[in-house]
Amino acid sequence: MAMCVASPVSINSLSPVRLLSSVLQSNTKRSFFISFKTLRISISSSSSSSNQRSAFTAAASMAYARELDVAKKAASLAARLCQTVQKALLQSDVQSKSDKSPVTVADYGSQAVVSLVLQRELPFGSFSLVAEEDSGDLRKSESQETLKRITELVNDTLSSDATYSKSPLSEDDVLAAIDTGKSEGGPHGRHWVLDPIDGTKGFVRGDQYAIALALLDEGRVVLGVLACPNLPLAPIGHPHQDSVQTQVGCLFSARIGAGTDMQLLHGSSPMKVHVSTIENPAEASFFESFEAAHSLHGLSSSIAKKLGVQAPPVRIDSQAKYGALARGDGAIYLRFAHQGYREKIWDHAAGFIVVTEAGGVVADAAGNALDFSKGRYLDLEKGIVVTNQKLMPSLLNAVRDAVREESESASSL
Ligand SMILES: Nc1ncnc2c1ncn2[C@@H]1O[C@H](COP(=O)(O)O)[C@@H](O)[C@H]1OP(=O)(O)O
Ligand SMILES: [Mg+2]
Numbered sequence: 069m070a071m072c073v074a075s076p077v078s079i080n081s082l083s084p085v086r087l088l089s090s091v092l093q094s095n096t097k098r099s100f101f102i103s104f105k106t107l108r109i110s111i112s113s114s115s116s117s118s119n120q121r122s123a124f125t126a127a128a129s130m131a132y133a134r135e136l137d138v139a140k141k142a143a144s145l146a147a148r149l150c151q152t153v154q155k156a157l158l159q160s161d162v163q164s165k166s167d168k169s170p171v172t173v174a175d176y177g178s179q180a181v182v183s184l185v186l187q188r189e190l191p192f193g194s195f196s197l198v199a200e201e202d203s204g205d206l207r208k209s210e211s212q213e214t215l216k217r218i219t220e221l222v223n224d225t226l227s228s229d230a231t232y233s234k235s236p237l238s239e240d241d242v243l244a245a246i247d248t249g250k251s252e253g254g255p256h257g258r259h260w261v262l263d264p265i266d267g268t269k270g271f272v273r274g275d276q277y278a279i280a281l282a283l284l285d286e287g288r289v290v291l292g293v294l295a296c297p298n299l300p301l302a303p304i305g306h307p308h309q310d311s312v313q314t315q316v317g318c319l320f321s322a323r324i325g326a327g328t329d330m331q332l333l334h335g336s337s338p339m340k341v342h343v344s345t346i347e348n349p350a351e352a353s354f355f356e357s358f359e360a361a362h363s364l365h366g367l368s369s370s371i372a373k374k375l376g377v378q379a380p381p382v383r384i385d386s387q388a389k390y391g392a393l394a395r396g397d398g399a400i401y402l403r404f405a406h407q408g409y410r411e412k413i414w415d416h417a418a419g420f421i422v423v424t425e426a427g428g429v430v431a432d433a434a435g436n437a438l439d440f441s442k443g444r445y446l447d448l449e450k451g452i453v454v455t456n457q458k459l460m461p462s463l464l465n466a467v468r469d470a471v472r473e474e475s476e477s478a479s480s481l
């Protein structure tokens with residue numbers, strides 16, 4: 069039995085996926101100690117390959133498990149704050165950012181809550197957060213009342229969880245928590261990616277929205293959580309399907325290699341979900357943005373027509389579309405932003421892994437995989453398409469033809 073001293077390797081400094089594959093590839097007489105904060109595995113090179121395999125399986129099944137639990141807790145608490153605000157939505161709770169998109173006290177409050185929970189629950193190692201909001205507008209003198217309200221909401225939300233101390237946060241604490249979201253992300257290290265309210269327009273309207281949180285490790289999305297407070301547990305987008313199920317509020321969670329789960333947002337055990345297995349486009353239905361300003365509805369309908377889709381589009385706000393697709397409510401999601409709009413990583417990272425771990429495929433209009441390692445923006449060709457493995461080739465053909473026809477008709481004008 070080989071006995072040697074190995075230096076511990078911190079999960080914070082090495083990607084578990086890379087680390088585990090290096091363990092399996094090694095044939096030297098060494099032992100490895102992998103410290104996953106809570107998981108400590110020793111692998112001796114003299115052990116059998118089946119031992120190595122089971123060590124790999126054990127480690128792989130545990131990788132990012134603690135982080136996923138914390139992400140679920142953070143998104144659920146943020147959702148509680150958002151639900152409080154949506155119930156009592158006042159005109160003064162909605163502001164306009166300099167880019168003219170609406171932002172509510174709930175967007176800021178949700179971002180502060182998620183940042184604070186992640187930092188408190190995962191205190192070791194550096195903390196990097198790529199998030200949508202910043203405190204610039206809140207620091208202006210006319211925003212004093214708004215900041216006071218956000219601080220109250222954050223304190224009330226955190227104190228609703230028994231594990232947090234009652235000592236209240238100051239307005240400066242809340243501003244600082246919001247501003248942790250200024251990271252640029254990138255291909256190295258770990259970065260949390262957050263949209264504190266995805267689909268603010270849906271939120272303001274009283275419709276669908278999501279709290280979307282993901283973790284990047286070495287440029288790859290390794291986990292994601294979508295809290296969708298207004299999404300029914302019963303399938304949506306099936307007009308002929310009557311359901312007695314009236315519960316609302318879903319939490320989707322996915323970890324690399326471990327599949328996608330769905331549970332009730334405030335209770336119930338997780339269950340595995342899977343994308344639709346439909347192969348015939350005539351039986352498929354497709355999702356797109358509720359807001360015509362967010363996606364070219366005309367292009368989507370010409371793609372759907374080419375593909376032979378019969379059903380009308382199902383239009384809902386936010387990454388709730390990715391969640392609904394991950395559990396098979398519809399088979400296709402089409403998103404073609406207007407010219408000049410740049411897609412952000414927080415608008416897709418959590419949805420991406422929720423769908424891919426449920427067996428789906430996410431690509432740009434040219435069929436390229438999405439690359440989340442380039443900073444705050446996604447660099448992509450034309451649009452984003454999502455479906456199951458079987459439908460993707462014919463969907464990409466239809467997209468190519470429709471995009472070509474669209475540009476030919478634009479150039480003939
Ligand atoms: N002009 C735009 N084009 C495309 N997407 C947009 C635009 N403005 C905001 N968004 C973002 O689109 C997403 C919602 O789109 P949809 O609900 O249509 O799928 C949100 O992330 C929203 O940001 P936000 O997070 O501020 O709501
Ligand atoms: Mg916004």
Ligand SMILES: [Mg+2]
Nearest residue numbers: 263266267415
């Ligand atoms: Mg968004």
Ligand SMILES: [Mg+2]
Nearest residue numbers: 200263265266
């Ligand atoms: Mg947002």
